[in-house]
Amino acid sequence: MEEFRVLVVDDEDDFRETFVNRLQRRNLDVDGVESGEKALEWLDKHLYDVCILDVKMPGMDGVETLREMKTKRPLMEVIMLTGHASVESGIEGMKLGAFDYIMKPADIDELMEKMRQAHEKKTLHEEKIRQAKIKELEGHPARVFEQIREEGT
Amino acid sequence: MFGLAQFIKKFLKKTDKPGLEESPDELRSMFKARYWSFKQLLSSNNIALEMMADIERGLRSNQSFGMAFIRANSTAISVNVYRIIQNMNAISSDRYIALYEVFEQIRDKINNILEERKEFGKGDWVLPLEAINKDMADQVGGKMANLGEIASRVGLLVPEGFVVTASSYEFFLEHNYLQEEINRRVQPLDLEQMEMLHKASADIQQLIIRSPLPSELEKAILSAYGRLEVKSRKGINVSLRSSAIGEDSEKLSFAGQYGTRLNVSREFLSHSYKEILASKYSPQAITYRLTMGFRDEDIRMCVGCMAMVEAVASGVMYSRDPGDIRSNVAVINAVWGLAKSVVDGTVSPDLFVVSKEEPKQILKKEIRTKDRKFVCFPEEGVCRMAVTGEEKNEPAITDEQALLLAGLAARLEDHYGRPQDIEWSIGKDGIVRILQSRPLRQMEAKAVKEATRLKKVAEPVILDGGVTACPGVASGPAFLVNTTVDVLRFPSGAVLVAEHSLPQWASVLNRAVAVVTDHGGVAGHLATVSREFNLPALFNTLEAASKIENGAIVTVDASGRKVYAGKVESLLQGAPIERVSLMKGSPVYNTLEKVLEHVAPLDLTDPDGDNFRPKGCRTYHDITRFCHEKAVKEMFDFGKDHHFQERSSKQLVCDVPMQWWVIDLEDGFKGPAEDNTVKLDNIASVPMLALWEGITAIPWKGPPPVDTKGLVSVMLRSTMDPSLDVTRRSRYIEKNYFMISQHFCNLTSRFGFHFSTVEAFLGDRPKENYVSFNFNGGGADYDRRVNRVRFIEHILKKFDFRVEVNGDCIVARLEGYDQDFLIERLKVLGYLSIHTRQLDMIMGNDAAINYYMNQIVSDIHSFVSL
Structure with a gap:
């Protein structure tokens, strides 16, 4: 199966550590952090394909974190994890671009499947963007320099 | 007080x-x-x-x-x-x-x-599979008892393993004082409140998973695992399967309600065990129990723990065709890898139909594109893998293997003496192992509905094809379910449309009218549960999720395997509109019946x-x-x-040829009554005067001409029950009692077999006002009495009463209206209490019923102003 990188954000140490451990056993490249603030810091330094984000955390909560994440890394797919499902917070999350919304306790293999789907979506999305860029370049070859400049900054 | x-x-x-x-x-x-x-x-x-x-x-x-x-x-x-x-x-x-x-x-x-609790077999915490047989279902649950039976008595191969019993479940709950906490959260649950249900589900499951296993129990489980290692190999991973006690039911499967964990390592054995216990409270399991009428406290979770088979191919087979139980064939569904993709409905499996007559032969073979499979990770867990190249279009099993499987199905059916639904798996070693065998539930023969294919339909066809998971026709707005949020928002009366036939979608089936999916076969859990909910279900349509527009009204013809745009009335004719009660005969239903016997x-x-x-x-x-x-x-x-x-009490002075006695409760008389009588013009009670107006509005013409059957039934009833003998006079028989005050009136009447009461409070504050009417009895047989009550119900409803009918008793009420409104309704009751007497005699005759219905309604309109 294809490789992808996962960030787990949850304030409960027990839960997060077990979770990271079990995902690693399933050949995933996983990191875990304990807060929304920390997660955003990590995003500045590392690239992830999928993020598992607990909705209820002290400090910056899940929805807030999600909003920031989506501005920083719009292509990363986020799966919200919650112990207290409510349509309200669920829809808010989905509106902000979360991939899905999973109830705790989640069956780890089911969650694996969800992450895969999220990753598939991300890959498709990136592919689309790449195609669009190629098309643009075909029309205006000179743009290649602008793009190089953009990527350089 | x-x-x-x-x-x-x-x-x-x-x-x-x-x-x-x-x-x-x-x-x-x-x-x-x-x-x-x-x-x-x-x-x-x-x-x-x-x-x-x-x-x-x-x-x-x-x-x-x-x-x-x-x-x-x-x-x-x-x-x-x-x-x-x-x-x-x-x-x-x-x-x-x-x-x-x-x-x-x-x-x-x-x-x-x-408070009755079903007993379970108390005993060891852990039992090896080979020590288990089908008579031990009360210790290890039905699923594992059957598997033990197959290993110990049928002699077929099953994976090595053991069962953590009901005693362990009870011990774990008691040790952590969980039962009360759980009851507190489960009892107020309501199927209509999805959010609350999901929240309770999450809370309870986490509560269970966070509670520690008692150390002696954990030790027992790990040493059983140790013995399994000795029998198989060191460090072997296991599969954990739920096997609940209390779900034994002839008609229901509990398919996919509870968790299964595959390829679990020793380190996470205890954790996964608790996850399976917790899955008793998954949203779909709670919904299923509530809908089907199972008592939460009757279900005890046992967990089977078996050596993980790294399957090359697996599937589900039926020892008979569920659609045609007479034909002697086995029906085999097969996929690559683990059987998970069959029961999860993520892959459409190959289909083999094999004749069990000797020599066995393959009658039908449908090889489908199986572009994914589930396989084990080396360390732990399972994952979906894409199947590429030629392999995805090749059959998952050989013809030889299909014949072999059919033979096993026949042996299991012989042993249990009834058709079986069997999960099997073929390992890398080429050996077939049985993972589960349970009684096969047949699809009801719905020949009539099959005829839909012949009907001409004008509406455009959106989808054509797929497999019928449950026959039938239904219409409603399409609702695409993709995420948990969709589940929470799923509206009542909608058609469930999903890409995969996942078991967790079962939690909305009680709100859905039909199911359409892209992938998944008839052997999956969602298919099984759809049949149990009697929901038209069309699976494996390949493009439902992309072709059906979210929110659009569609008609699903699961029998004819088509989906139409709009509401197709011609197809819906004959389709049941109301859903049948799924609870009849269930433990909760039976409990209510038993309670009612005393009520x-x-x-x-x-x-x-x-x-x-x-x-x-x-x-x-x-x-x-x-x-x-x-x-x-x-x-x-x-x-x-x-x-x-x-x-x-005073006797009312009046022309009506019956005795009317009145007692003044406080201010019901205008002045003092003379000796033992009271005149009407001395009555101050507003509700009594209204009733009286209805009683006297139209003179009673005497009992209607009785048809012979009616009379015979009255006489029969009198002979069987001497207390009903009309000729036996009693001082109560023809007396009517009014108890009154200015704003209150209670009238109790007994006329022969009939007993009725009218009660009313008519004051200045509408909020406090009410009129109530109870009626029961009658001389004729039960059916006629019931018909009469229905007749009265019909009339009362015309005059705004809220009516409850219970056998041959009727309870009608009106409350919160102003005086004038209620006065007119009391007139109606007064009229009815005189004129419906002995109507039950003619209740066998439709023409007479209509005649009296019209008569009564026009009478009432002659003196009541509405």
Whole structure:
């Protein structure tokens, strides 16, 4: 199966550590952090394909974190994890671009499947963007320099 | 209130002393206290009767209800019956103390039914599979008992393993004091409140997973694992499967309700064990139990723990064709890798139909594109893998293997003596292992519905193809389900459209009218549950999720394997509109039936019978009937017993050829009555005058001509039950009793077989006003009486009454209206109480029913202004 990188954000140490451990056993490249603030810091330094984000955390909560994440890394797919499902917070999350919304306790293999789907979506999305860029370049070859400049900054 | 009751008691005691004469003032306040108790009694009586009708309706409606509904209603009825008894004794100077004992007996019986817990087989915490057989289902659950049976008695190969038993489950719950916490969260749950249900589900599951396993239990599980290692290999991973006790049912499967964990390592064995226990409270499991009527406390989770088979191919097979049980064939579904993709509905499996007649031969073979499979990770867990190249279009099993599997299916069917539904797996070693075998549930033969293919439909076809997971036709707005949020938002009456036939979508099936999916076969869990919910289900359409527009009205013809745009009336004709009750015969349903036996039947119908005493009351309804009769009598006897002219009953002076007795409760008369009679123009009671207007509006023409059958049925009933003999005169038979005050009126009438009461309060504040009407009895056979009650119900509903019918009893109410509105309705009741007498005699005859219906309605309109 294809490789992808996962960030787990949850304030409960027990839960997060077990979770990271079990995902690693399933050949995933996983990191875990304990807060929304920390997660955003990590995003500045590392690239992830999928993020598992607990909705209820002290400090910056899940929805807030999600909003920031989506501005920083719009292509990363986020799966919200919650112990207290409510349509309200669920829809808010989905509106902000979360991939899905999973109830705790989640069956780890089911969650694996969800992450895969999220990753598939991300890959498709990136592919689309790449195609669009190629098309643009075909029309205006000179743009290649602008793009190089953009990527350089 | 206690103070007042004490006061009354003390007061009444005084009257028991002989020779003590009370002053008029004393008598007045004594009467007042009794009147107060009488009103309390009537109000409890009305509530109790209404609730009885309510709870009984639970049995007849297609709505599901849980134990909480039964508990809440039986408690409320008990409380009201108790209050009736208290007030009865307050009215009668404690003459009916014996009722308390009768009440306690009935209440104990009800409590025993409610508290009953199914026993389970207590014993070892852990049992090896080879020590298990099918008679041990009460220790290890049905699934594992069957698997043990296959290993120990049929002699087929199953994976090595052991079962963590019901005793362990109980021990774990007790050790952590979990049961009460769980009950507290489960009991208020309501199927309509998806959010609450999901929240409770999440809470309870986390509660269970966070609770530690008692160390001695953990040790027992790990040493059983150690023995499994010795038998297989060091460090072997296992699969954990739920095997619940209490889900044994002929018609239901509990398919996919509970968790399964595959390829679990020793390190996460305990954790995964708790996850399976917790899955008893997954949203779909809670919904399923509530819909199907299973008692939460009856379900105990056992967990089978078996060496993980790294399957090359696996699947589900039936030892017969579920659609045609007579033909001697085995039906095999096969996929690459683990069987998970068959039951999860993520892959459409290959299909083999094999004749079991010797020599066995393959009759049909459909090879599908299987572009994914589930395989084990080396360390732990399973994952989906893309199947690429030629492999995805190749058959997952060889013809030889299909013949071999059919042979195994035949052996299992022979052993159990009935068709089987079998999960199997072929390992890298090429050996076939049985993972599960359970009785096959047949698809109901719905030949009529198959005919839909022949009908011409004008509406555009959106989808054509797929497999029928459950036949039938239904229409509604499409709702695409993709995420948990979609599940929470799923509207009642919608068509569930999903890409994969995942088991977790089962939690919306009680709200859905049909199911359409892109992938998944008839052997999956969602398919099984759809059949149990009797929902038209069309699977494997490949493009439902992309072709059906979210929110659009569609018609699903699962039998004809088509989906149409819009509502196709021609197809829907003949399709059941209302859903049948899924609960009939379930444990919760049976509990309600048993409780009702002590609540609802009314045997005490003859106040002059020898049995009409406290000891003769068998049910709550008997107690209410007994108290009502006695309370009226006490109120009427008060004046006589105390030589108290002011509050003794007076006969109404009137032309109606029946006896009407009136008692003035406080300000019902305009002036003092002369001796033993009262004239109509001396009546001040607003509701009584309204009733009287209805009673006298149209002279009664006497009983209708009886058809012979009606008369025979009356005579038969009289011979069978001497208390019903019309010729046996009793002082109660033709008397009618009015109890009145200016704003209040209670009329109790018994005409031969009929017993009815009208009660009304008509004051200045509409909020407090009400009219209630109870009616039961009649001389004819039960069907005719029921028809008559239906007849009255029909009329009352025309005049805005809220009506509950319970067998041959009727309870009607109106409340919260202004005086003028209620006066007109009381006229209607007055009219009905005279003119519907003995209508049951003609209730066998449709023409006569129509005639009287029209007659009555036009009569009423002649004097009632609406």
